[in-house]
Amino acid sequence: MVTPRPTILVVEDEASIAETVLYALETEGFAPLWKTTGADALAVLKAQPVALVVLDVGLPDMSGFDVCREMLRHHAIPVIFLTARSEEVDRIVGLELGADDYLTKPFSPRELTARVRAVLRRSAGGQSPPAAAAAGWQHDAARCRISFHGRSLDLTRNEYRLLGALLAQPGRVFSRDQLMAAAWADPGAALDRTVDAHIKSVRAKLRAAAPDADPIVTHRGLGYSLREVP
Numbered sequence: 499m500v501t502p503r504p505t506i507l508v509v510e511d512e513a514s515i516a517e518t519v520l521y522a523l524e525t526e527g528f529a530p531l532w533k534t535t536g537a538d539a540l541a542v543l544k545a546q547p548v549a550l551v552v553l554d555v556g557l558p559d560m561s562g563f564d565v566c567r568e569m570l571r572h573h574a575i576p577v578i579f580l581t582a583r584s585e586e587v588d589r590i591v592g593l594e595l596g597a598d599d600y601l602t603k604p605f606s607p608r609e610l611t612a613r614v615r616a617v618l619r620r621s622a623g624g625q626s627p628p629a630a631a632a633a634g635w636q637h638d639a640a641r642c643r644i645s646f647h648g649r650s651l652d653l654t655r656n657e658y659r660l661l662g663a664l665l666a667q668p669g670r671v672f673s674r675d676q677l678m679a680a681a682w683a684d685p686g687a688a689l690d691r692t693v694d695a696h697i698k699s700v701r702a703k704l705r706a707a708a709p710d711a712d713p714i715v716t717h718r719g720l721g722y723s724l725r726e727v728p
Contacts, residue, residue, distance in 0.1 A: 504549035522607035536565035555581040649707035664724040
């Protein structure tokens, strides 16, 4: 049985760059699909499964950051940003939105395909094992869904990975570095404030599901843990 090639959605409005990326991906055994606008990219994600998105920040119809935010609301899908800018603030915004990696133009097509492979390997192997249902938790690892007190949580991919790591070992204190390794394809690219921002977002979603619950514990100077319930 022939294994289907992973579909890589390339969202880039500059034809010369897109053609180079498409050729490199095709040569490396991927099935690239090219779109030039954010709206078209979101339409593709509604219509078919995609393994990874290579997303330009500067699109003609909307910001790549807005596209990323919208796609990760509905799809647990890896994202690699492309940008003509290298300012740290752009990099931080992209990572805090949930992107897995970030490349500044001009870049080597070989480097891009290497990063695509690395992100896909991390995504395939980064799922936390399901924890036993306890204290109102349900973890469906096959569907990448976590429920709390009967409510399914609308988590981004990195939020899911962070919470999955905590849920797998209640009571264990995870450092920020350990959580970066659990949730990001390239943990070296993430920052302490990125982890804190994702924890804050997860806590807000948990409060929406159960206002009186506070299951994530902050250990100052150490990291975070999931509260143990006897």
